[in-house]
Amino acid sequence: MSKERKLNIKVPVLARVEGAGALRIKIRQGRIKQAELDIFEPPRLFERLLIGRDYHEVPDMVARICGICPVAYQMSAVSALEGIFGLDPGARVRAMRRVFYCGEWMQSHALHIHLLALPDFLGFDSAPAMAKAYPDEVRRGLALQALGNDIIRLFGGRSVHPVGACVGGFHHTPDRPSVRQLLDKLQASLPQAEALLRWTAALDLPEDDQDFCSVSLTHPQDYPMIGERMVSSSGLDIGIEDFEDYVNEYQVPHSTALHALLHGETYLVGPLARMNLNQARLPPATRELLAECSIRFPSRNMYHSLIARAAEIHLALTEAIRLLEEDSDAQPLRVAPQVRAGTGFGASEAPRGLLYHRYEVTETGTIASARIVPPTSQNQARMEQDLVTSLENYGLQHAADALQLRAETVIRNYDPCISCATHFLRLRVEHD
Amino acid sequence: MTDTGTTAPAPVRIVGIGSAAGSDSLGWDAAERLLASGWAGRYPAGKLEISTCTTPAQLPAMLDGARLLLLIDALQDGSTPGSLHWLSANTLAAGSQASSHGLGVAEALGLIDALQGDAVEVVVLGISTGISDHGATGDTLLETAWPSLQTTLDEIIGQYLARDETASARYY
Structure with missing residues (x-):
């Protein structure tokens, strides 16, 4: 039949x-x-808009690419620009940037888990409908999301399109009472993050076994957020400056966002890929909590992305507490750059996956060229491959409505940010 | 972005929602003008907070301790450009089929309703951009809407504070 x-x-x-x-x-x-x-969202041409602007405008401009992951854009950009200027911002700046990043992971992951993905897995057609049946769980998620926003606001001045980050560090140093107040809130919320991870790990997620290549940044000690090396589950280990030698971006007729292949193959970036490759670098508390659950990483089940996000919320909260507790005023939170010409590369792990930036700067600090490869572009080809595998595994004999819901679930599970992905259109003009 | 800043959560929140550019920035622009003009200074310290938001999904998490939410957004409905409209949740739900955000304004308000119920009163004020994004600039539209926006906000907040005062007096 x-x-x-x-x-x-x-x-x-x-x-x-x-x-x-x-x-x-x-x-x-x-x-x-x-x-x-x-x-079909129109291209936003951010890379072209950056050309001719002064280097110090870049962090605030790229933050406008995304309302959900502005910190990732800022951190990839400042890493690339500091590389050009030969600037080491110091241990304190690196630590506080990590705290800043923790805030973004918390707010973005909490939003995706509770408002975008979970209705699919709990059988609701919308977040409000789910909230009526699971009010405590959604309130807990919103509280964790708000806490992430608090962290971003502490360093960025505001939680949406923050303006606090700059090349060399931060424009201002948070005052001690504000840090103490935030620390108290973070510590009080740890049980909520633990409960969230236990809850998601116990959910009855669909079975799904797929063969895919995981790609993420790596760091010798830490779970990666901002980094210089990129690894894959198929043995790749390269400096981020070699990214463009291995990743090929190309356009397809049905998308205004570029697709990307690694050595000609689709690949996965994002929380599941990070967890698959970096579980050994989780903080002990997160690792122990995961060990209590029945889910094991590396996982080939794409739906375990949800659990990876919950684990990363716990990790982010744990890391933010540790780093803020260890922080002291001994070092400044801003180091002045010495502008020079060159090309620089930066990468960080946006909530949705690896975000690559490359800039070319003139000797006066003007941007001569820019290239940004967001995670959703990198995941697009994988998403289409996943659609085929998942639907065939699910069974094509199912009713059209059920197939449609499963297909939408597959895509939503990636937390795609289409607004981020449509920043650039490769235009080729052919003349007779 | 707090105008009458104290550490206790302000019961009245004005949130300008929309994009950073184009006429969809009207909500943002209105909130920023309310702040810049010192308009909020007429209310007691700690009662009112003004902020902006690009992503409706962020909205429910911004309302800790809030009792009255006044949401200002751009409205594309073909009415007189710059006119101010008091929108119901039903109107929003009917027009929310194609939000370009993970969670649209109507869904975000639905979520607030599901979680907060009567604890938070929500008023949505739309500033009309006319039929399309073309034509009048955001500045012109906001200039047109500005007098009625201030009057309407004063009226709603005044009524809320009067009710709040009465309730407090009764309690004590």
């Missing part, structure tokens, strides 16, 4: 993802003939 089935699934506007995208799936003779994530 199913082999003769002809079915087209069209989702004109994907709900509960950031940005505007659609899905198109064609099933013929029991196989998926076409699975496309259509991205």
Whole structure:
């Protein structure tokens, strides 16, 4: 029966993802003939907008690319620019940038888990409907999200499009009473983060076994947030300056966002990839908590991304507490750069995965060229591959509505940020 | 972005929501103008907080301790550009089929309703951009809306504070 089935699934506007995208799936003779994530949001041309601007404008400009992960854009940018200027901002700046980043992981992951992904797994068609049945869990998620925003606000001046980060460190140093007040809130929230991880690990998530290549940054001691080396589950280990030698971006007709391949193959970035590659670098408390749960990493189940996000919330909270407790005023939070010409590379682990920046700067500090490769672009080809595998594993004999929901669930599980991904359009003009 | 800053959560929140550019920035621009003009100084310290928000999904987490939310957003409905409209949750829900955010304004308000119920009163004020994004600039639209925006906010906040005072007097 199913082999003769002809079915087209069209989702004109994907709900509960950031940005505007659609899905198109064609099933013929029991196989998926076409699975496309259509991205039609207009390109935003940020890389071109940066050209001609002064280097010190870059952190605030790139923060505007995304309302959810502005810290990631700022941190990748300042890393690249500091590389050009040969600037080491010092241990204190590095530690407080990590705290800043922890805030972003907490708010972004809490948002995705509770408002975007969980309704799929708990059988609700919207977050408000789910909130009526799970009010305490959603309140807990919103409290963790708000706490992440508090951290961003402490260093960034505001939680949305923060303006506190700069090349060399931060524009201002948070005062001690504010840090103490935040620390108290963070410490009081640890049981909430523990409960969230236990709860997500106990959820009845779909079974899904897939073969994919995980890619993330790596660090000798720490779970990676800002880094200089990139590794993969297939043995890659390169400096971030070699990123463009290995990752090939290309355009497909159905997307205004570029796709990316690593050595010609699709790959995964994001929380599951990070967890698969860096579980040994988790803080002991997070590692012990995960060990109590039945989920084991590395995992080939894409739906375990949800648990990886919950673990990263716990990690971020634990790390922020540790780093703020250890912080002292012995070193400044800003080091002045010595501007010089050159090309620099920066990468950090945005909530959705590896975010690569490259800048070329003139001797007066003007941006001559910029390249930004966001995580959603890198995951796009993998998402389409996942659609095919997941739907075929699920069973193409299911009703169209059920297949559509499963397809949307697959995409939402990646937490795609389409607004981030459509920052650039490669234009080729052909003349006769 | 607190105007009458104290550490206790302010019961009245004005949030300008939208994008940073184009006429969708009207909510943002209105909130920033309210702050810059010192308009909030007419209210007692600690009662009112003004902020901006680009992502509706962030909204529920911004309301810790709030009792009255006044949300200002750009409205594309074909009415007179710069006119101010008091919107109901139903109107928003009907027009929320294609939000470009992970969670649209209507869903974010639905979430607030599901979690807070009557604890937070929500008023949505839309400033009309006309039929499309083209034509009048954001500055012109906000200039047109500015007198009625101030009057409307004063009226709503005044009523809330009067009710709050009465309730406090009764309690004590």
